[in-house]
Amino acid sequence: MADKGIGTGVCEKHGEYFLDATDSPCPSCEEDNDYEQSQETMMVCPKDPSHKEFCAGAIVCQDWLVDGDGDFLKELDGCSQVYRFPETDDEWVCNECGEIAVKGEKQ
Numbered sequence: 001m002a003d004k005g006i007g008t009g010v011c012e013k014h015g016e017y018f019l020d021a022t023d024s025p026c027p028s029c030e031e032d033n034d035y036e037q038s039q040e041t042m043m044v045c046p047k048d049p050s051h052k053e054f055c056a057g058a059i060v061c062q063d064w065l066v067d068g069d070g071d072f073l074k075e076l077d078g079c080s081q082v083y084r085f086p087e088t089d090d091e092w093v094c095n096e097c098g099e100i101a102v103k104g105e106k107q
Helices: 027-040
Strands: 008-011 015-018 041-044 059-061 064-066 072-075 081-084 102-105
Touching: none
Parallel strands: none
Antiparallel strands: 008 015, 041 102, 059 081, 064 072
16 A cells, blocks of 8 residues: 655656655655665664664554554554665664664775
């Protein structure tokens, strides 16, 4: 079940896309930018750089089975769409020791 948004926008690079708000940027351009950023910066545990797993927030959409009132009955999938991936400006917590990760340069 894809959300059709509130209308459509047009990107010169990626074509037509659905708007979440009247000023929504092209999601493909945002993903391209996120990918480029991820190639430049990585997150590092300040306590132990060998720690490589972190807890970071993302905003996702789930498909649910609901009753006629719209009340939740069952989750149909864990994630049908990602609206926002973790970004390096967010707080990332080392999954091994609990330290707050810091930005580091990819080598």
